Amino acid sequence: MKVLPRKGTGAVKFDGLKNKFGISNDNVIPLWIADMDIAIAREIVDAITNFLQANIVGYVDIDITEAVCLWHQSKGEALEREWITSLSSVLMGIRTAITTFTQIDDKIMLLSPVYSPFYSLISQCGRTIHEIPLVPTNSGFAIDIEKLNPDAKMLLLCNPNNPTGSVWPETDLQSLVSFCVKHNILVIADEVHSDFIFNQRSFKSVLALGEHAQNITIVLNSCAKSFNLAAIPGAAYAIIPNSGLRGAFHQRISSVHGEAGALSCVALNAAYRHGEPWLAKVKAWLRENRAMVANCFRSSPKGLQVHIGDATYFAWLDFTALDKTHYQIETALLAAGVALTSGKEYGAPCCFRMNLATSPSLLEAASKRITRMAQKI
Ligand SMILES: Cc1ncc(COP(=O)(O)O)c(C=O)c1O
Numbered sequence: 001m002k003v004l005p006r007k008g009t010g011a012v013k014f015d016g017l018k019n020k021f022g023i024s025n026d027n028v029i030p031l032w033i034a035d036m037d038i039a040i041a042r043e044i045v046d047a048i049t050n051f052l053q054a055n056i057v058g059y060v061d062i063d064i065t066e067a068v069c070l071w072h073q074s075k076g077e078a079l080e081r082e083w084i085t086s087l088s089s090v091l092m093g094i095r096t097a098i099t100t101f102t103q104i105d106d107k108i109m110l111l112s113p114v115y116s117p118f119y120s121l122i123s124q125c126g127r128t129i130h131e132i133p134l135v136p137t138n139s140g141f142a143i144d145i146e147k148l149n150p151d152a153k154m155l156l157l158c159n160p161n162n163p164t165g166s167v168w169p170e171t172d173l174q175s176l177v178s179f180c181v182k183h184n185i186l187v188i189a190d191e192v193h194s195d196f197i198f199n200q201r202s203f204k205s206v207l208a209l210g211e212h213a214q215n216i217t218i219v220l221n222s223c224a225k226s227f228n229l230a231a232i233p234g235a236a237y238a239i240i241p242n243s244g245l246r247g248a249f250h251q252r253i254s255s256v257h258g259e260a261g262a263l264s265c266v267a268l269n270a271a272y273r274h275g276e277p278w279l280a281k282v283k284a285w286l287r288e289n290r291a292m293v294a295n296c297f298r299s300s301p302k303g304l305q306v307h308i309g310d311a312t313y314f315a316w317l318d319f320t321a322l323d324k325t326h327y328q329i330e331t332a333l334l335a336a337g338v339a340l341t342s343g344k345e346y347g348a349p350c351c352f353r354m355n356l357a358t359s360p361s362l363l364e365a366a367s368k369r370i371t372r373m374a375q376k377i
Pocket of ligand 1: 088090092190
């Protein structure tokens, strides 16, 4: 894959270093925010160009339900078109689910560490976060089913998990769903990273567990992460088999014009109908990057544990054993010339997320800098 020069283009990952980290050092390698430094699929560019060249950008209704069903069908998931509601963002979907189906002060469970907006959304909606810390294992992370709270009203699940890249096994998903059915808890499953599965453990959507799971679940997904479309907000959608939940959710979404915009629907149709060959190439490239970085860290110093999960284009770096504060580690990383996403935002101090969707030479240089920093600090 050709890695594009993005500095000076307004790219947040590069040009936003000052805002985010307070530094403007040209030598810092930015491996933080989750986008890829590559061109998008030609088919998407063509579809958007054709749409704009028609010169009519009034209210239009562009169906995405057929393309979404075909995409999921190609991965063995059978959906019905009427289950799908388009969304201007996944976070809009999560927020709507929280405000529609829970009350102020209700407990919402999440498995931590997890994507940082999950925490802020729950708090901003006046609900209570109930964290279930993931348990580190030899091969990654496990869910402690015993820690689930029967008083909670909602489980906010991220599968595959951002930032650890964990793919939750079917047996764990079954246990989570059984618990939630028993205690009348709604499951909101963010499956945004499900196109990036790399190891043997195959991804299973909660919806694939059967009718009992479908009845209590809202799945949120998007083509923006898989097809690198962060600058086109809104190629997102909710999948809600239960008609009662769907009706209430849809009503809220349409009351704020929260559906996906036309441009993003055009992008989604192009991506899901014609983008598979592009995605296959991207995944092959990411697979090599993941292996290369795993190799760079194979003999990493004692104080640094590196985990590259079964999914996502992230490595999860745990510096806890260095016995330093989060601030000390972050400062040392920046001084060494690497900007990573702080795990503190994900509920995991002393941990950092490294974005692997860039050039192998930058990844190699960054891995060396990180290793050296962990040896010296
Ligand atoms: C797990 C997860 N959910 C949601 C999002 C954001 O999606 P959106 O921009 O559609 O709200 C991201 C973006 O990185 C993500 O990693």
